[in-house]
Amino acid sequence: MDDFLVAIGLVFVIEGLIFAAFPLSGKKAVAAVLETPDATLRIVGIVSAIFGLALVWLMRG
Template sequence: MTDFLTALGLVLALEGTLYALAPGGMKNVMRTALNMSDQSLRIAGLAGLALGVLMVWFIRG
């Protein structure tokens, strides 16, 4: 549970950094996401999920 909360805190810190440093860029990312099809967003989400799992697996393995 501690590892999960640490990972969640890291995600929040990284996202917060992006919004703090480049709020306009993050708005553009959101606009782009709104214009993407559900299928494209799903594929991007699955790719991010797979990459994240592989990273954790290699780092922890």
């Protein structure tokens, strides 16, 4: 559970840094996501989840 909370905290840090350092680019990225079809977002989400799971498995293996 500790690792999970650390991971969530890192997500907030990374997102916060992106919006703090590059607010215009962050807005453009959010707008692009809103215009992306659901099927594409679903595929990107699944691929990202698999990549993240593989990365955790390799590091914690």
